[in-house]
Amino acid sequence: MKKILLILLTILLTGCTQSQVKELPPTIHMVVTTDIHVIDPSLVENKSLYDDLSLNYGDGRLLNYSGDILQIFIDEMIQTKLEYVIITGDLTLDGEKSSHEWLAKQLDKLIQADIQPLVIPGNHDIMSPTSRTYGSPSTYTPTLSAEEFASIYKNYGYKNALYRDENSLSYVYELRDNAWILMLDTAMYYENTSLGAESSGKIPSETFDWIETIGALAKENGVELISSTHHSLIQHNSYFNSSYTLLNTLKAQRIFDEQNIRVNLSGHLHAQTIAQKELTNGNITDICTSSLLTYTNQYGDIHYTPFNNFDYKTKEVDVETWAQTNSTNPDLLEFEDYSYAYFKHASTSRGADRFISKGYNDEQVASLQEAKGILNCYYFSGSANEVRDDFVETDFYQWLIEQDDDTKSYILTMIQESPIYPKEISIPLNS
Secondary structure (H helix, E strand, C coil): CHHHHHHHHHHHHHHHHHHHCCCCCCCEEEEEECCCCECCHHHECCHHHHHHHHHHHCCCCCHHHHHHHHHHHHHHHHHHCCCEEEEECCCECCCCHHHHHHHHHHHHHHHHCCCEEEEECCCCCCCCCCCECECCCCCECCCCCHHHHHHHCHHHCCCCCCEECCCCCCEEEEEECCEEEEECCCECHHHCECCECCCCECCCHHHHHHHHHHHHHHHHCCCEEEEECCCECCCCCCCCCCCCECCCHHHHHHHHHHCCCCEEEECCCCCCEEEEEECCCCEEEEEECCCCCCCCCEEEEEEEECCCEEEEEEEECCHHHHHHHHCCCHHHHCHHHHHHHHHHHHHHCCCHHHHHCCCCCHHHHHHHHHHHHHHHHHHHCCCHHHCHHHHCCCHHHHHHCCCCCHHHHHHHHHHCCCCCCCCEEEEECCC
16 A cells, blocks of 8 residues: 555656646747946946046947946846856956956846846956956955956856866757757967957867867757857958958868857957858858947847747947936946947047047048048948948048058958848758
C-alpha cells in the first residue's frame, strides 16, 4: 500500500512540476544597446569641470547625463517586459572599477524584473590607463582586470553561461532550446599601454577554435547561433575602418559563414548603421547600434524567431515623458532639442580655423560649420537620407568637393546612400 501511495505521489508531483513550467513564446523579445559609458557619480568630484570637458572636448556623447539616461532606459525596459538586454561593450567611461560596480547595481533592477542582461567588454572597460576621477586635481582611480570584470558581471551572462571561452571573456548564452547567442570579447585590453588604451579589436585565434567547437555543438543539437561583438564584423564606412572593424574580419566572416551565423550585433562606431555581405553559404548582417549617449539616444528593439526571422528596429529612450513626472531639469524636459544641440556643438566647436585660413569671413564660417553639424547629427542617428539632398546644395558641400583631404573623405562617406535602411531591418533566417 505504501509503495502504491509513493508511486501516486511521484506522479502527482511530476504532473504539478510540468504544469508549472513557464511556456516560452517562439519569438524572443530583446533589446540591444551599446557604448553607454557610465561613470560612478562619486568620481565626478567637480561636476562643472566634468560637464565642461564633456561638452567642449568630447565627441557629442551626453556624458554629463549618462547615469540619468541609463536609469530611464532601465525603467523603460522594465515597463516593456522583454526577456533580454544585450550591452555590446564600452560599459564605462574609462574602465573605472567603481563605475563597473555602480553599473552592476543598476543592472540588478533588470534581474529583479525577470529581465536578463548580457554584457561583453569594449575597448574602454578593462585595464584602462586613463581611469581617473574628475576633480581639482584629477587623480588615478583603480581599473580592473578581465577576471574582475567576469566576477562583477557574473549575474549578467557569465555565471549562467552555457559555455565559456577559457582564452577570453567570450561566452555562449542559451536564449531558447534552439537558439544561442555568442557574446564575443573582441577588445584588445591586453595591449593597453601607459600612453593609452588600444581601440582596435580582434578575435583571438584560440577563440576562433572555440567558436568552431560551439558551432559543431549547435549543429548537433539543432540550435541556431547569432552573435554579438563590440567591434564590427563588416566594414560600415570606408573612413571608419581599422580601429572600428575587426582586424581579422575576413577570417571572422569565413568562420561565421561556415558556422551559419547570419546576424551579428555590434557597437563601437557610435553611429546607427547596418551592413551586409554575401559569403559562400549566405548573407551575414552586422547591425551596429549607435551609442545610447548620442543623438537620438536610441537602442535596438529585436523580435527574433529562431530559424525564421530576425526583426530589428530602433527606438529612442523617452526621456521627456519620464522627466514630466520625475524632474524639473529643462535639459531633460526638452531632451530631444537638447541632445541635438549638444551633438551638433561637438561637430561645430572645432575645425573653424580651416575655413578661416582659406579667407572666409565669420558669417561664411558659421554657415559652413552649421551644415557640417547638421549632417553629423543625421548621419550618426541613421537618418542621413533625410538631409542628403539639401546638404549637396549647401555652400559647405560646394567648398568640400574642391578639397583633397580627410575632411572630404569623411563627409563624402556619410552622404553616400546606404543600400540598407540603417534603423530597421527584417532578416529571413534558414529554416
